[in-house]
Amino acid sequence: MSIPRTVFQEEHEAFRRTVKAFIDKEIAPYHAQWEKDGIVPRDVWRKAGGEGLLLTGIPEEYGGSGADFLMSAVVIEELAKGIWSGPGFRLHSDIVAPYILHYGNEEQKRSILPRMARGEIVTAIAMTEPGTGSDLQGVKTTAVRKGNEIVVNGQKTFITNGQNADLVIVVAKTDPNEGAKGISLVLVEADRPGFRKGRNLEKLGLKAQDTSELFFDDVRVPPSNVLGEEGQGFKYLMQELPQERLIVGVAAVAIMEAALEWTLAYTRDRKAFGRPIADFQNTRFKLAEVATEVQVARVFVDRCLELHAAGKLDVPTAAMQKWWLSELEGRVLDTCLQLHGGYGFMWEYPIARAYADARIHRIFAGTTEIMKEIVARSL
Ligand SMILES: Cc1cc2nc3c(=O)[nH]c(=O)nc-3n(C[C@H](O)[C@H](O)[C@H](O)COP(=O)(O)OP(=O)(O)OC[C@H]3O[C@@H](n4cnc5c(N)ncnc54)[C@H](O)[C@@H]3O)c2cc1C
Secondary structure: OOOOOOOOOHHHHHHHHHHHHHHHHHHOOOHHHHHHHOOOOHHHHHHHHHOOOOOOOOOHHHOOOOOOHHHHHHHHHHHHHOOOOOOOHHHHHHHHHHHHHHHOOHHHHHHHHHHHHOOOOOEEEEOOEOOEOOOHHHOOOEEEEEOOEEEEEEEEEEEEOOOOOOEEEEEEEOOOOOOHHHEEEEEEEOOOOOEEEEEEOOOOOOOOOOEEEEEEEEEEEOHHHEEOOOOOHHHHHHHHHHHHHHHHHHHHHHHHHHHHHHHHHHHHHOEEOOEEHHHOHHHHHHHHHHHHHHHHHHHHHHHHHHHHHOOOOOHHHHHHHHHHHHHHHHHHHHHHHHHOHHHHHOOOOHHHHHHHHHHHHHOOOOOHHHHHHHHHHHO
């Protein structure tokens, strides 16, 4: 009794089976340990590369699968459903790789993308600084020309894959006197002298994912490490952020659907006052509300997915789905957790992990407030 999904074809469903098998074998048995470690071992990245799970959206000539964004959506959904949030694949494959594909020169694409696809190198993108997150024009990190080199100085924080990263796209001012027009994207390899990884930060959720401080102290890179044109970095960020925001929406809906399933099963099984808690009118109404909201969310995000696969998802619509779906996710998970009673607060129950992990969806890739600004500006 739900509206059938029409967005995926048989090839996507076949790939979904591969992704599920990979998760069952290589992720699920180890994820609890990774949560304790605060990081996913490098080996998993290489295995995921070997199974074709990374860089699905990148053309085959650069080592990817040459598929549309819908293949990426399959990976995002399957990881989200089980709350397997440790492997930072979506950032590597669907956020960092597109910058290199769209703005890198031929040499950068040929040298970097195949190694990313094989999982040989792990990547990150460093926008946020201790003093600025939402207001990206205010970044203080500099990348200034000195002779034949570009010298990077500054500090970044909250960087996903930061500990594991071999290569980071650093958002820096090549012209510190300018605002947005002074911003460039600079590739910094982790073994450059002066580049230091700071703490792996302790977080409320996403516990298996490494999130780091990064420090740049007179890090020297060749001018060829600038991605695309100097001074165009802010424009590139604005062009790529809709996909990053859609990734959040896709994950949010997959998590809500999973949470509804867990809660239906739990409330049918759990008894109070001599009957299943699913029989209480309050439970039935709450579940009816959640099922309806999740269905509306599903139709909305699938339409956004179709538009994006056709290259037609605009910036305001991407912002709309990001804020609305992540806010709805917060409410839905809260309701589902409540229906689990005390067990909902226990880490061994997926609803507890989902509740913790999902909170960041309203913050990263642009906060709800910034999304509403973007929508309001477009009206
Ligand atoms: C787990 C995690 C992973 C992350 N991964 C990355 C990553 O890989 N790379 C990266 O660069 N960053 C990453 N981030 C950073 C994230 O993108 C920022 O935290 C986010 O953009 C918000 O910036 P901020 O934390 O500086 O908050 P601030 O910008 O200081 O905002 C604080 C509050 O003020 C509100 N606010 C700000 N400006 C306005 C305004 N104009 N109108 C109304 N309200 C406003 C915000 O909405 C928010 O509620 C990550 C963060 C976390 C927690």
